[in-house]
Amino acid sequence: MAFSREELKRYSRQIAVKEIGIAGQQKLSEGSVLVIGAGGLGSSALMYLAAAGVGRIGIADYDRVDLSNLERQIIHRTDRIGMEKTKSAAMTLQAINPEVRTELYQERVTPDNITDLIRPYDIVLDATDHFENKLLVNDACVLAGKPFVHAGVLAMSGQIMTWLPGEGPCLRCLSGSAPGLAEMPSCREAGVVGAAVSVISSLQAMEAIRFLIGKGKLLTGRLLHYDGLTCTFDETEIPEHSPWCRVCGEHPDIRSLTDHPEEYVISCGA
Numbered sequence: 001m002a003f004s005r006e007e008l009k010r011y012s013r014q015i016a017v018k019e020i021g022i023a024g025q026q027k028l029s030e031g032s033v034l035v036i037g038a039g040g041l042g043s044s045a046l047m048y049l050a051a052a053g054v055g056r057i058g059i060a061d062y063d064r065v066d067l068s069n070l071e072r073q074i075i076h077r078t079d080r081i082g083m084e085k086t087k088s089a090a091m092t093l094q095a096i097n098p099e100v101r102t103e104l105y106q107e108r109v110t111p112d113n114i115t116d117l118i119r120p121y122d123i124v125l126d127a128t129d130h131f132e133n134k135l136l137v138n139d140a141c142v143l144a145g146k147p148f149v150h151a152g153v154l155a156m157s158g159q160i161m162t163w164l165p166g167e168g169p170c171l172r173c174l175s176g177s178a179p180g181l182a183e184m185p186s187c188r189e190a191g192v193v194g195a196a197v198s199v200i201s202s203l204q205a206m207e208a209i210r211f212l213i214g215k216g217k218l219l220t221g222r223l224l225h226y227d228g229l230t231c232t233f234d235e236t237e238i239p240e241h242s243p244w245c246r247v248c249g250e251h252p253d254i255r256s257l258t259d260h261p262e263e264y265v266i267s268c269g270a
């Protein structure tokens with residue numbers, strides 16, 4: 001597929017990056033990313049992926065735009081309060097870059113539908129805001145062998161890690177061992193600063209872009225933690241998956257998403 005004159009101009013600054021070039025831009029335009037959650041974490045990631053020219057972008061969210069979202073969910077607008085979030089997000093993406101194709105899933109992501117949702121995409125971004133949903137994305141992607149980028153933000157801090165089949169730990173491997181896990185957001189009442197969410201969300205977009213162009217080093221086996229109060233980044237290296245992991249360990253008790261449905265029931269703030 002050759003780029004039009006307009007596309008070459010649109011992406012000219014990105015094509016000028018030596019690790020991308022025309023070949024990398026081609027890979028982005030042929031690439032696909034599913035973003036689960038069109039809220040705070042989804043906002044910057046979705047907008048940068050569209051701006052960068054990722055060819056097919058899936059947006060999954062069951063919610064509608066609320067006034068209390070707008071402080072951090074910058075993909076939405078005040079005049080769209082009450083609108084379906086997937087529709088509002090797609091409107092913003094189309095305004096940024098009409099060249100990209102969006103696919104909307106205005107539904108709750110559940111153990112019943114998530115495997116079908118993730119299947120047609122190259123990589124998945126976890127932009128959900130409940131720990132139980134993060135476990136669901138983790139388990140579905142690990143069981144399906146689908147690359148995904150985990151992220152979580154609370155108050156002014158956040159964390160991010162990428163999982164690829166056979167590379168590094170999954171989210172469940174970290175249980176009880178990683179310093180960042182205890183800080184994972186579990187209740188939307190905990191509070192959050194929009195700009196801090198955007199830091200992590202932009203890093204998620206960068207993970208997807210590097211994954212699609214096949215350059216650089218992803219955050220596999222590395223949990224990156226951002227402290228927005230002091231503006232420091234710390235990295236916990238966890239090169240191996242845990243043999244005791246419930247989903248990717250040696251004797252997993254989660255072999256399908258129907259084995260332990262109680263794991264994915266949101267316990268607070270729903």
Ligand SMILES: [Zn+2]
Nearest residue numbers: 170173245248
């Ligand atoms: Zn694991």
